[in-house]
Amino acid sequence: MYTNTDRRGVELGGAVKNVIALAVGIAMGLDYGDNAKAALITRGNAELARLGVAMGCKAETFAGLSGMGDLIVTCTSMHSRNLHAGMxxxxxxxxxxxxxxxxQVVEGINALPAACKLAKxxxxEMPIVNAVDDILSGRLAARDALATMMGRQLKQE
Known part of the structure; x- marks a missing residue:
């Protein structure tokens, strides 16, 4: 068993990872491949860590089990309600x-408004979260939103 004193970071990760899992599921439903899935998980964790640090959380929280670990399982398990809904x-x-x-409850749908509000x-900048918001609100078709996000200008990582 592992513990973490960054309660806010653990709670933030536990909520926002569900939004990222929706994005991964949407990409899978659109027949994007494993590289797109890996990119969404990795960049989704970067979005989550940026938000967490801006909120006073510890960066290392998002590299541990309650961050990256929880994100990976939620974005890859066929038992994930968020992944399934996204697909x-x-x-x-x-x-x-x-x-x-x-x-059952799809937590990412419920967490999405708060994630958008916190980002603002x-x-x-949270392009994956924003893309999911655009899709779920009907502002953009899923294919268009993901194509726009995947076609973003190159940036230094």
Whole structure:
């Protein structure tokens, strides 16, 4: 068993990783490959860490089990409700239908408004979270949102 004193970081990671899992599921539903999945998980963790640090959390929290570990399992397990819902949305289902088909709470859908609000409040760029928001709100089709995000200008990592 491992412990972590960064309660805020652990809680933030536990909520926002579900939004990233929705994005991964959407990409899978659109038949994006493993490289896209890896990019979304990795860059999603970077978004989460940037937000966490801006909120006073410890950067290392997001590299540990409660950060990257939890993110990996949520974005890759076929038991993940968020991944499953994202796949359904990527295949063209609307949010309500996806939630009904999953049959349980899809935390990422509920966490999304707070993640967007926190990103705005702390002035943190979160393109994956924003893309999921655009898709779920109907502002952009899933294929268009992910194509825009994947086609972003190159940046230094």
């Amino acid at each position: 359904l949305i990527g295949r063209g289902k609307d949010v309500e239908t996806a939630k009904k088909e999953v049959g 409040k702390y002035k943190v």
